[in-house]
Amino acid sequence: MAAPPMPEILPYPTENNPSISDDNPPPPPGLAIPPIPPPFPFPFPFPRIRSVRTGAWLVNYTPVGSTLVAYDGTIRVEAIAGGRRASGDLYQRPTIRIPFPVPRTIMLSPPNPANGIPIQPIRQYRYYLRITKILENITFGTSFDLGLQMFLFTPTSGGSGTWSPAPTAAINCTATMTWIPAPAGYPSSGDYLEGDLKQDGTNTILGRFKMGWLSQYFRKAVVEIDTVAGSEQPLESGNGHNWQTVGDSMGYDLKIHLSERDVLPPSGDGWSDSEMNDAMIKHREAVNLDLEWHYHILAVHLIDSTPRGIMYDSGATDSDHIPREGLGISTHWIIDQGWGTVSGVRFGLAKAPHFRTAVHELGHALGLYHNTIDLGYMNTSDVIARAGTAALPFPANIKWAFADNDLKRLRHFPDIFIRPGGVPFGEANDVNPPLTPDDRALMLDMPELKLEVTPVLTEVPIGAPVRVELKLTNTSDVEVTIPGRIDLKSSCVHGVVKDASGTARSFRSIIGCVDEEPLTQLAPKDSVMKSLTLLRGGDGALFPMSGVSEISVTLRWDLPSAGEAGAQPSAIVIGSTTVFITGASSASHAEAAHKVLTCPDAHLVLALGSTHLTTGFEAVEAAVANDVLCKHWNVVKAKALAKAGKKENGTRLLGGKHECVMSHDEKKKLELLLKEKSG
Numbered sequence: 001m002a003a004p005p006m007p008e009i010l011p012y013p014t015e016n017n018p019s020i021s022d023d024n025p026p027p028p029p030g031l032a033i034p035p036i037p038p039p040f041p042f043p044f045p046f047p048r049i050r051s052v053r054t055g056a057w058l059v060n061y062t063p064v065g066s067t068l069v070a071y072d073g074t075i076r077v078e079a080i081a082g083g084r085r086a087s088g089d090l091y092q093r094p095t096i097r098i099p100f101p102v103p104r105t106i107m108l109s110p111p112n113p114a115n116g117i118p119i120q121p122i123r124q125y126r127y128y129l130r131i132t133k134i135l136e137n138i139t140f141g142t143s144f145d146l147g148l149q150m151f152l153f154t155p156t157s158g159g160s161g162t163w164s165p166a167p168t169a170a171i172n173c174t175a176t177m178t179w180i181p182a183p184a185g186y187p188s189s190g191d192y193l194e195g196d197l198k199q200d201g202t203n204t205i206l207g208r209f210k211m212g213w214l215s216q217y218f219r220k221a222v223v224e225i226d227t228v229a230g231s232e233q234p235l236e237s238g239n240g241h242n243w244q245t246v247g248d249s250m251g252y253d254l255k256i257h258l259s260e261r262d263v264l265p266p267s268g269d270g271w272s273d274s275e276m277n278d279a280m281i282k283h284r285e286a287v288n289l290d291l292e293w294h295y296h297i298l299a300v301h302l303i304d305s306t307p308r309g310i311m312y313d314s315g316a317t318d319s320d321h322i323p324r325e326g327l328g329i330s331t332h333w334i335i336d337q338g339w340g341t342v343s344g345v346r347f348g349l350a351k352a353p354h355f356r357t358a359v360h361e362l363g364h365a366l367g368l369y370h371n372t373i374d375l376g377y378m379n380t381s382d383v384i385a386r387a388g389t390a391a392l393p394f395p396a397n398i399k400w401a402f403a404d405n406d407l408k409r410l411r412h413f414p415d416i417f418i419r420p421g422g423v424p425f426g427e428a429n430d431v432n433p434p435l436t437p438d439d440r441a442l443m444l445d446m447p448e449l450k451l452e453v454t455p456v457l458t459e460v461p462i463g464a465p466v467r468v469e470l471k472l473t474n475t476s477d478v479e480v481t482i483p484g485r486i487d488l489k490s491s492c493v494h495g496v497v498k499d500a501s502g503t504a505r506s507f508r509s510i511i512g513c514v515d516e517e518p519l520t521q522l523a524p525k526d527s528v529m530k531s532l533t534l535l536r537g538g539d540g541a542l543f544p545m546s547g548v549s550e551i552s553v554t555l556r557w558d559l560p561s562a563g564e565a566g567a568q569p570s571a572i573v574i575g576s577t578t579v580f581i582t583g584a585s586s587a588s589h590a591e592a593a594h595k596v597l598t599c600p601d602a603h604l605v606l607a608l609g610s611t612h613l614t615t616g617f618e619a620v621e622a623a624v625a626n627d628v629l630c631k632h633w634n635v636v637k638a639k640a641l642a643k644a645g646k647k648e649n650g651t652r653l654l655g656g657k658h659e660c661v662m663s664h665d666e667k668k669k670l671e672l673l674l675k676e677k678s679g
């Protein structure tokens with residue numbers, strides 16, 4: 001008789017498998033096997049096998065010689081083919097001043113491991129930990145070497161921040177981590193280690209490093225869903241996918257709060273981005289982002305800026321100046337013909353594409369960009385719909401998952417890239433700080449493309465927006481893929497303005513996260529003309545002082561993927577110009593300029609065209625009332641009024657009855673608004 005097959009993996013002793021580790025295991029039923037004398041005395045100390053458990057670990061780091069400085073955070077350990085991938089973040093432990101009986105400063109306690117994955121104040125964020133070495137599989141020993149690099153985050157006024165040192169100058173450190181019993185409060189007594197962190201090469205002890213396992217999840221967050229009366233909640237796909245499965249696939253402990261069902265629209269069915277932001281602030285639950293990563297979804301009938309969904313909170317210039325906390329999704333858009341089995345269906349009734357869009361926009365709130373490497377969550381609905389076939393039509397062809405490279409970002413991006421209120425949308429990237437040793441920059445220069453930037457006016461008074469014309473030319477003999485839309489409502493525009501003092505201020509697309517990002521082909525030797533109107537960026541006013549300002553414009557977009565795994569290639573092209581900002585010519589000019597330059601909502605009125613932002617529209621009207629600034633702001637006011645149905649002002653401008661500075665695109669937009677309102 002043949003022997004029974006052996007198991008694929010031999011069991012090893014654990015606390016939960018006493019049949020292996022007992023001194024006298026019972027024989028299988030029905031067999032009487034006489035005892036075999038042991039060749040050596042029992043009990044035999046079978047060596048314990050250890051590994052680094054996957055999930056989130058609480059980390060404490062105390063530098064040498066420091067009584068009032070310590071850091072707490074997490075390390076996220078992921079199982080991948082062949083071993084482990086890990087990353088972490090550190091927050092400085094808060095201190096408080098005790099005034100009595102003797103004034104002194106004390107450091108507060110570290111996070112309590114019994115509370116699970118810690119959420120710490122965003123202002124205390126300090127370091128991203130790039131883990132360069134970790135126990136990949138198993139060991140019979142009691143320790144392993146943990147290698148890491150620490151990158152310091154320094155916030156800037158607009159929230160973007162800088163990282164140091166540069167990736168090429170990173171300092172390598174190693175801690176020999178030894179397993180010891182966990183202190184009280186940890187969920188697993190056997191998954192806790194401590195060791196001295198030393199700088200490689202010098203063997204200098206930098207501090208004490210501790211880590212204890214907390215959770216099977218890497219991160220945790222809350223998603224609150226409010227809806228307008230008559231709108232459906234985006235809860236599940238209708239084919240087995242819901243927020244629980246999405247969270248589990250990300251490795252997130254994702255909690256869903258179903259909140260209000262009768263949010264009132266401010267003006268008709270259509271919602272502007274600013275109106276959704278205001279509704280979020282008014283209707284959501286009481287939120288403290290220092291205690292909870294809280295994202296807000298608002299389901300409305302229709303959205304002005306896009307048919308399906310948008311992460312409207314895409315910068316630090318929204319009403320509450322907190323980026324990436326809110327997203328909107330429509331329910332009453334009628335799906336286009338050619339969209340497979342849901343063509344002509346109201347969006348909220350098409351569960352699969354409706355829920356997929358909500359997940360897509362949450363991905364933007366978590367810092368992700370569009371990703372065309374597959375038909376997963378971060379591709380756009382229009383691309384997935386066009387990819388449908390007769391055998392597998394949309395939405396059956398949706399891949400209900402994040403692409404592998406996006407999963408890596410969701411799990412290993414720095415906290416400050418992911419959490420609401422962190423860096424503005426568009427700042428997250430894979431290379432600074434670098435995520436893991438296998439990351440490579442795939443930012444491809446496009447020598448066949450030439451970007452020319454030309455100012456509409458070479459001299460502009462302080463307080464006026466600066467208008468530039470962009471000319472993108474294909475100098476090659478073959479077609480080149482370029483963005484289908486190039487303006488401040490697409491995701492491809494970034495830039496920097498350097499003023500006369502040398503201070504650099506960044507700007508980016510104000511809307512960079514809609515569920516649509518078309519590409520187009522630029523024919524050989526052909527050009528495309530676009531315009532930008534610049535006023536503010538994440539660091540405030542772009543032109544706050546007189547003198548020569550240098551404007552650098554960068555276009556960056558994802559190239560079509562051939563389906564290969566790994567990082568997605570992106571194209572980049574850069575152009576620049578200069579303008580001269582003249583100083584205030586009078587006290588009234590200075591007052592009006594001060595008002596528009598210090599009012600973030602004036603920028604939103606300029607970019608989005610809305611009269612609902614009261615303070616912003618008042619600032620625009622103050623500029624229009626000034627004899628120096630009026631011609632630079634007339635078209636901004638006219639567009640906002642035309643969008644609200646008041647077209648007289650715009651008609652007078654286009655008829656030449658008022659002096660007006662406008663770009664080619666601004667003129668086309670005003671003409672379109674007047675035509676829509678009159679028709």
